[in-house]
Amino acid sequence: MIKIVTDKTPTVDVASILTAQEIEGINEYIHHYPQARAASLDALKLVQKRNGWVDDAQVNAIANLLDVPVTDIEGVATFFNRIYRSPVGRHVILVCDSIACYLTGYEELAAELKSQLGIEFGQTTADGRFTLLPICCLGNCDKGPSVLIDEDTFGPVTPDQVAELLEYYP
Structure with a gap:
């Protein structure tokens, strides 16, 4: 047919x-x-x-x-990777994985985010608070590694700053 x-x-x-x-x-x-x-x-x-x-x-x-x-x-x-076609958490965390961020600590930052949230990329926390996604570039290359939470850009972000950063987003 x-x-x-x-x-x-x-x-x-x-x-x-x-x-x-x-x-x-x-x-x-x-x-x-x-x-x-x-x-x-x-x-x-x-x-x-x-x-x-x-x-x-x-x-x-x-x-x-x-x-x-x-x-x-x-x-x-x-x-467009910022149009979501499936449900996401109240806050979307985008972690820049461009070469600039990769060279300045992306892997450690991503590992810490995954550890503290208890999820992998593409997943949402059980309470629906956060969705964690990679993004190819945030245009913040001079401040890598960078993350975007909702509409707020942060960088450089170190793994030891992750807990404090997450507290700002209830």
Whole structure:
């Protein structure tokens, strides 16, 4: 059997998936660009603010609002590593593993984070507080090793600073 794949986005009841504020915000973004498709990333970031991640129904709703194929929205969502397609903790810790951070203590820092959190990369603590992820670059190369917690960049971070740093994020 041959499966036929189309770019046709299934019609969904957008108002039952997205909040009125999200719909209004996405419509605002649409007006800032010559093509609605250009608002894809902005729409994904806006929707992600509510739950910390974007589920399949929300991807479909965004595609409907922008009148683009769902595959286009999915492509944007999976390309950008700060759009999360599965649940994450209340706080996301991104550990830079670029060559600059690697040479300045990445391995020791990553080991300490894993030890204190009791998780590996790609996992979330049992209490849902933290998700630990690697990232290829934070653009903080002169202050490596660096971490980003939510929207806060720290560096250089030493293993002995990890416990104190985690305390700031309840």
